[in-house]
Amino acid sequence: VRLAAQALAREVADRAPGLASAQWWKEERGESVFVDFNQNAKDRTVASAYSVRALPDARVSTPLAWDELRVRRPEEFTVPTVRARFAEIGDPHAGIDDAAGSLEGLLALAERLGPAERAPRGADGAGRRVSTMPLIEIARAATKDEALAGLDAWKARHPTVVEKLSPADVLVDGMRGSSSLWYRIRVNLQHVPEGERPAQGPLEVDYDPWRPGR
Template sequence: MSPSKGDATTIEVDGHEVRISSPGKVVFPEPGITKLDLVHYYLAVADGALRGAGGRPMVLKRFVKGIGAEAFFQKRVPENHPDYVDTATLHYARGTSAEEAVIRNRAALAWVVNLGCLDLNPHPVRAEDLDHPDELRVDLDPMPGVDWAQIIDVAMVAREVLADHGLVGWPKTSGSRGLHITVRIEPRWDFREVRLAAETLAREVENRAPGMASARWWKEERGESVFVDFNQNAKDRTVASAYSVRPLPDARVSTPLDWSEVRGSNPERFTVPTVLERYAERGDAASGIDDATPGSLDGLLRLAEELGPAEKPPRAGDGAGRRASTMPLIEIARTKTKPEALDALERWKARHPGVVAQLHPADVLVDGMRGSSSLWYRVRVNLQHVPEGERPEQEPLIADYDPPHDHSTHR
């Protein structure tokens, strides 16, 4: 390792020189992890990280201002990318296209981290076949008030449903509160069919674990359940892959697990320091995922026919074709950042202490709305547990950020 011009360092990775700018910049103040520390972390777990993200086009989620600021999403690979970084041109559902980065080696991994990427966000396709996913992704996303034990109970039901349809799931912590299950499949089905299979899986998990799991796409209808997020399989969606470092103060890591250790593996246990120790001692728990025979979606697609179409939400009668919620919702704020959203929520709570006392944890909805290149936040409250005569009316928004019109969807 040798210094280069300015506040930068050049490291040699498998015969390639990789420039690391601002290597001493503290990215995670709480554990004192610097940018160069993150590069060395990813190089130490490179086999596992590349097993999850290698050979796949990825969106670059860049935290150039640190974990305290919102990331921006960069689809197009920088024009001056080095020759050890591959690319693939993706065509998106809305008719646009972008040449995205494809990493295949340790040097490319270090290069991506230098751009400010904490977590890796690959598409579920290989660069050699962009139209047929080779992964079905099960994202178990807990609503507020749901504990780890319930998440694991739902995960075990999901594992059972997968096995009943000839599929093998590989679990990993999401790096936040939830759990991911990765299912390698034959690249024979298009995105529409893969999403349908994922939605069918979610519906069957809900059928087998009513009240514990939900396949309802609309957040206000889920209650205190684990949402089986089938829409992560839609075209253009990405998920943080194995060994990704998440933008939480403790530098938490999305960590592959054996099924035998899932129940006792709370996500808070897996941080950059602890995962480095774990990886050095036992390697990658998902090391066999590429050697396993890819599964078939035929069973889930047959089940989709048996279950019939999923229930569609009602539409508003104003001619606009918008979805009409079945829940008594009021909107509090729209903001550019999450801290602003939480501040607006606290201001609303201060106005309505009697209402707040009657709310359940899952009644407060703070949604990250992901657009094509950025996030914004929407705050709503579901008044379902407040007697009708005590429900406050819709008031002017406490904050009314006008987000870019880029087809945002809630995250």
């Protein structure tokens, strides 16, 4: 299933370059939307239809009809509105299990496409992936606000660099620590001329999520 999903993602990215991406690593996607084939794997936590999202307005993952895709917005679908919608129109996904498709076409596509490109690995023997992008790390923090404050401090020191960055060059990642979520901020310097790129320096916020007692 994962191979079929990956083939679909690669084909969509080929047909809609700049709009869709099959690149798993955030820094390689730019402004494109990632078609997340890796959710088809062990231990994933994909939310099903009608799951309530962990947002202040209690948005709900809601099945849509095809003609709704271009005109409806996620914030429209909350617990109260989806209850009313379901009572009025029923479930747009009703009968989906009775119209099962086949993976044969996608698996044949995967064979035609060949193996997906893999990122190079470091030479230190740890098997870690090496990014092909010029990344520097700015902050590691226990909260997103602290991490963003570190980013603001870095930006204040590098205004000419900031002018050359696109929004997608600032990578804010929620990371899982030993017992809680922490935040990492990296900057992709791909749009900054090589001679103007600041070197990796001390982190603006240096939180250690693996320190005992965290």
